[in-house]
Amino acid sequence: MSAVVLRAEGVGKRFGGFTALSGVDLEVRAGERLGLIGPNGSGKSTFTNCLAGAFPSHDGGFTFKGEKLAGMKAHERARRGLARTFQLPRPFRGLSVIDNIRVPLAYAGREAATDERAMACLEAVELAGKAARMPKELTQVELRRLELARATALRPELLIADEAMAGLSNTEVDQILALLFRLNEGGTTIIMIEHVMRAVTEFSQRIAVLVAGKKVADGDPRAVLALPEVEEAYLGR
Ligand SMILES: Nc1ncnc2c1ncn2[C@@H]1O[C@H](COP(=O)(O)OP(=O)(O)OP(=O)(O)O)[C@@H](O)[C@H]1O
8 A cells, every 4th residue: 555645634724613624634645546525615625725725724734745734835835746726727817828837837946947848737738739828718628727737737746626627518527537537647646626426436546525524434435425424415415
């Protein structure tokens, strides 16, 4: 079995008096494909934000590649190989597609921000033909692909893909799925947060379920999805 790359221990987050996450433990192994699911508002993005360093404080902690992340800013976590995409793609709207890739390359300094490297990132998501276009000229699925290219330009060890498929057609879902499989085959560990259940079941080797901020299940996808508490959480949406 491969090494644990990420360990979350007792992660909790409150917004004022509201508990959005509570006591979440999670382990992810190197090279794994994990589906993180749960009804709307169950805390999936909050978990991602805590992990990526978007929130300054929360309970519990994360260990990534053996190093505690507490106190590290988002960019420091990114430099260590932790990447995430956003539910709503966030390209630099004033920059061309290729410049959107040059920015993370240049910023992190781990890779030379050469044209070749930026083009290779675009080729990996089949956007090389649109390198000179502006983000507003891209379709929804192309924007999702650009978001993935931006997140993976630095060849992260772990990628959290937060609803990369929302609102896409079946064919487009397949395109993004293929891309995520390719990234995983290249060695990237992936946490997929997704409501498109077909994609989650095709992709995930394991599924963890959040309901009202608590992890209620974690294990083999078929066994997890058959649990009464998981069915109830979804049917009760
Ligand atoms: N910055 C914030 N301030 C206050 N409440 C917040 C904030 N961010 C999230 N919440 C609340 O925390 C709860 C969990 O939200 P979160 O976005 O993590 O859920 P989610 O599982 O990602 O949902 P979805 O599937 O709809 O994206 C929700 O009730 C949400 O309203």
